[in-house]
Amino acid sequence: MNTSQAAPGSQASLREANRLRVLDALRDQGAMTQVEIAGFTGLSPATVSNLVKDLDSAGAVELEPSIRNGRRAVLVSLATGNVLLAAIAFGDRDVRVAIGTGPRDIVGRQRMPLPADHAADEGMERASRLLLDLVEKAGKTMVDVRAVGIGIPAPVDRISGQVGSESILPGWRGVAVAEEMAGRIQAPVFVDNTANLAALGELRCGVLQGVQHAVYIKISHGVGAGLILDGEIFRGAAGTAGEIGHMTIDENGPVCRCGNRGCLETYVGSRSLLDVLSVSHGPLSLRDVIHRAIDGDPGCRRVLADAGRHLGVAVAGVVNLVNPEVVVLGGQLSQVGSIITAPLRASLERCAIPSATASLEVVLGELDTDADVVGALVSAAALLPANEGVLVGSASIS
Numbered sequence: 244m245n246t247s248q249a250a251p252g253s254q255a256s257l258r259e260a261n262r263l264r265v266l267d268a269l270r271d272q273g274a275m276t277q278v279e280i281a282g283f284t285g286l287s288p289a290t291v292s293n294l295v296k297d298l299d300s301a302g303a304v305e306l307e308p309s310i311r312n313g314r315r316a317v318l319v320s321l322a323t324g325n326v327l328l329a330a331i332a333f334g335d336r337d338v339r340v341a342i343g344t345g346p347r348d349i350v351g352r353q354r355m356p357l358p359a360d361h362a363a364d365e366g367m368e369r370a371s372r373l374l375l376d377l378v379e380k381a382g383k384t385m386v387d388v389r390a391v392g393i394g395i396p397a398p399v400d401r402i403s404g405q406v407g408s409e410s411i412l413p414g415w416r417g418v419a420v421a422e423e424m425a426g427r428i429q430a431p432v433f434v435d436n437t438a439n440l441a442a443l444g445e446l447r448c449g450v451l452q453g454v455q456h457a458v459y460i461k462i463s464h465g466v467g468a469g470l471i472l473d474g475e476i477f478r479g480a481a482g483t484a485g486e487i488g489h490m491t492i493d494e495n496g497p498v499c500r501c502g503n504r505g506c507l508e509t510y511v512g513s514r515s516l517l518d519v520l521s522v523s524h525g526p527l528s529l530r531d532v533i534h535r536a537i538d539g540d541p542g543c544r545r546v547l548a549d550a551g552r553h554l555g556v557a558v559a560g561v562v563n564l565v566n567p568e569v570v571v572l573g574g575q576l577s578q579v580g581s582i583i584t585a586p587l588r589a590s591l592e593r594c595a596i597p598s599a600t601a602s603l604e605v606v607l608g609e610l611d612t613d614a615d616v617v618g619a620l621v622s623a624a625a626l627l628p629a630n631e632g633v634l635v636g637s638a639s640i641s
C-alpha cells in the first residue's frame with residue numbers, strides 16, 4: 244500500500260493531503276493551469292506552485308506551454324508518458340470510460356447514461372466521444388491511445404467477434420464491436436464480456452491475485468460470471484462460458500428476456516428485485532435498495548437475502564462442476580456485503596457437495612464496481628508490443 248506514513252495533523256500530512264487534492268483535481272478535470280488548480284482546490288496560488296514543482300520533479304505531472312484566454316500559460320496534467328491505455332465498459336444503462344498509464348493508474352474517467360435498449364451505433368458513438376473528451380482533457384491526442392479494452396454486458400462470440408446473443412442486449416445483436424471500435428478509435432481493440440473483464444481485473448490486480456481456480460460473480464442490474472481455471476480466464480469454445488444469469492433455477496418460473504423460463508436473472512436481476520419492492524416501497528432505483536438495505540430497511544434486506552439464496556443455488560451448480568478455491572462477489576449489489584453473501588453461502592452449503600464447499604471461500608471483490616474497468620485496462624495492456632509492456636499486478640501480461 245502506498246498510503247502516506249506522515250502523522251495525522253502534522254505539516255507533512257497536510258502537504259500530502261494537498262498533493263492528493265491537486266492530483267484528484269487533475270484526474271477529475273483534466274489539464275489545468277496553476278491558477279485554475281488553485282481555484283478548483285481552494286489552495287493558495289503559492290501552495291499550488293510549490294506542490295506542482297514537487298510533483299513535476301517526482302515525474303507525477305507534465306507541464307506544457309499553452310494559451311489560455313489569449314495569454315501564455317502552462318498547462319499541468321497527470322503524467323502519462325507516451326503510452327495511454329483506454330477502457331470502455333458498457334453497462335445495461337450506462338457506459339464508463341477510463342484512460343490510464345496502467346490498470347491501476349487511471350488518469351481520467353467519465354460515465355454517461357445510455358437509454359435502455361439503445362442501438363449499438365449510438366452506444367459506440369457516445370463512448371468514442373467520451374474517450375476523445377477524456378484524452379483531450381488530459382492534454383493528449385488520440386494518437387497517444389495505444390490500445391483499448393472494451394466490456395459488453397453480453398456474450399461475445401470469439402470466433403465471429405460478434406455480440407452473440409439474440410435477446411440479452413438486443414440493440415447490439417450481431418455487431419462486431421472490436422472491428423467497429425478499432426475503426427473509430429484507430430487503435431487495437433480487445434472486446435470481452437464485462438464479467439470476464441471484472442474477473443480478470445480481480446485476478447491480476449485484486450483479491451484473486453495468485454488464485455488458480457475461482458468463480459467471479461458480477462451482480463448489478465443483471466448477473467454474469469467469469470470463470471478462472473488454472474489461473475486463466477476460461478471462455479469456452481466460442482467465448483460465451485459463464486452465462487450464469489440464464490441458468491435455469493425453476494423450469495416453471497417466470498419467462499425471462501432470453502425466452503427461457505425461471506432463469507437466475509428472473510430472480511436476482513434488478514427488474515425483479517424492484518418489482519417485488521414496488522408494492523410496499525413504491526418506485527426505487529437499485530441504488531436506493533442498496534442504501535436502504537445498509538440502513539436496515541427490513542423489506543430491502545429481505546429481497547436481497549432472497550437474491551443471495553437464489554444466487555447460491557446457481558453458484559452451487561458451478562462449484563460442483565469446477566471446484567473453485569474462491570467465489571468472489573462483485574458488481575453494484577456486492578456493496579451490501581453480508582446481507583447477500585451470508586444467504587449465498589448458506590445456500591451453497593445446502594446445494595453443493597460438501598467436499599467442494601469444505602475449503603471454499605466466499606469473498607467480496609477488492610476493486611468493487613471498478614473491476615471491469617481495471618480488467619479492460621489489463622487486456623488493453625496485453626495488446627501492446629512487448630517493448631511497450633506495462634507492468635500489471637505482480638507480473639507483466641504476455
Ligand SMILES: [Zn+2]
Binds near residue numbers: 490506
Ligand atoms: Zn434467461
